[in-house]
Amino acid sequence: MSVVAEGLHKCYRDKSALDGFDLTVAEGRVCGLLGPNGAGKTTAVRILATLLRPDGGRAEVAGFDVTRHPAEVRRRIGLVGQHAAVDEVLSGRQNLVMFGRLYHLSSARARARADELLTQFGLADTGDKAVKQYSGGMRRRLDLAASMILAPKVLFLDEPTTGLDPRARNEVWAATRALVADGTTVLLTTQYLDEADQLADDISVIDNGQVVGNGTPDQLKTKIGGDRIDLVLHDADDLAAAAATVSRVTGADTDIDRDDRRLSAPVRNRVAALVEASRALDDAGIAVEDIVLRRPTLDEVFLTLTSAGTGHGPRETGRE
C-alpha cells in the first residue's frame, strides 16, 4: 500500500476537520478523494504530506510513518496544492532549477532535470519567461513539474484544477494522465465529479471528516441502485400523477425535478420498465416528451453519500 491512513483525527480549535478518517491507496493507483467544501479533503492531504500533525490516528506514506519519519516521506512525495506554489518573478526554468537544488541535486543535474521536465510538460518554449506571464494552465503544469523533480512514489494533487478554465483543466488532466501512465501513485482531491470520473481508478467519498463511500466509479454507481429511467413530460401539471404511475410500475420512489419537468426512478428490469411505464402513462393520457434508460451519474452517488444531498436528490432505494 502506498498510502494508509487509519482513524485520523484533526481538530482546529473546537471544530473537527477529520473524525476517524480511513483510507488506503494501492501502489500505482489513482485515488480520487471526493467531497464538498469543508469535508476535510485538504486537511487529510496536508497530514499525509507531513505539513500538518494529526491529533490522533496514524498514517503511512510510501512505507513511512508521516509523524515519525517525515523526512523519509518528503523524499518520496510530490505535492501540488490549491495555488500554483511557484515563484512568480523567476522563469519556469529558474524555478525548476531552484527546487532541484533544494532536492539536493547537483547544479548540472538540476539544470538537466529542469530541461527534461519543461519538455515533458510542454513548457520547453516558454521556460525562460517569467512565471507571471504564464497562463493558469501553464502555471499548474509548472507546479506539477516541480513536484515531479525526484519522480516521487506518491503524488498528492489537492484540487489541481480549481479556478482553471476548461482548456487549462484539460491541460492539467492530460499532464496527470501522463504521470499515471508512468506508474506514480496519485491521491487526488476534487469537488468535481467529472474530474474524479476522468482520472481516478478508485474513489473515496469524504464528508464531515470521514470516508462515507469507497469503490471504483462503476461500483459506486451500482451501489446506489443500478439503472434509472428518466422521463420528461410535456406539461408540469402532470408530474404528480405521472410520478404515481411510474412508482406503481417500478415499485420504487420517483424523484421529481419540477424545473425540467423530469421524473427519475430506479429500475430493475430495464426493457419491461420502459415499455410498461410508457404504456401506463399513455393510458393515463399524460404526454411524454422524452424517455431514457441510463446509469446513475456520479452526482447522484455523491449526493446520496454526502449530507449535501438535500432537495430533490435521489434517495437510497434499498437495493444492494
Add this chain to the structure above:
Amino acid sequence: MTSLYWAVADGWTITRRDLTHWVRQPTPIILGLLFPIMLVLMFGFLFGGAIAVPGGGDYREFLLPGMFVMTVAFGVEGTMIAVTTDAARGVTDRFRSMPMAQSAVVVGRNGADMLDSVLVLAAMIGCGLAVGWRWHGGPGATLAAVGLLLLLRFALLWVGIYLGLVVGGPETVAAVQILVWPIGFLSNVFVAPETMPAWLGTVAAWNPLSATVSATRELFGNPGWGGQSWIAQHATVMAVLWPLAIIAVFFPLSVRAFRRMSR
C-alpha cells in the same frame, strides 16, 4: 553530508532566489533606495533649516545617522511582504513538503534581507556623502557604527518574519508600513527628544531606534543631542542590548509561529 552543510546550502539557494529577483525585477529595490534618499533631501534641505541641532551642529550631519536607522526600520516591511507572499502562495508549504533543511526558509530570508540592507546602507552612505555628511571617527569606530546598524536590522528581521507569519495579508502589511512612521518620529531620528513634552521625550529617548541613532552619531563623530538622562549617556550599550532583547523575544516567537504551521 551533514545537516549543517545542507542548512547552509539550502539557505543559500533560497537567498540566491531573492538575488535573482533583484536582477529580474529591479523596480522594488530601486524604489526602496530612492525613498530614503528622497527623505534625506526633504529633511536635509526643506525642513532642516527650521530645525536647530542642540549644541549647534550641521543638521545634515545630525540627520544622516537617523536616516540610516529609518532605512533599517523600513526593511521590516520588505521582510514581512516576502514572508506573507510565500505563505499565501503556497511556496512555504512546498518548501515544507520537500526533503530540504527546514531551517532554510528562514536562513535564506535572513541572508537575502541582510544583503539587501548592506546594499541599501551603502547607497545611503553614498547619498550622505553627496549632501555633505562625513564620518569623523577612525575606521574602527566607523565600522562599529555600520555594525550596530546591521545588528538592528538583524533584530528587526525577526520582527518582520514573526509578523509575516502570524498576521498575513496585504492589509496588515500596509498597517505596519504606516506604523513605522510614528515609531520613527517618536525617536531622536529627526529632532532632539528634549524639544518634546517631558513624558514624550522620555518615550522617544527609550525608543530602541534612538539608542542606535545616538550610538552611531557618537561613533561617526556627528553632532548628537547630548541629553543628560541615563539612557542618553549609555547609548552604545543600549544599541547592543536593545537589538539583543528584540532577538530574544522575536526569534523564539518566529520559531514558534513556524512550528504552528503544522498544528
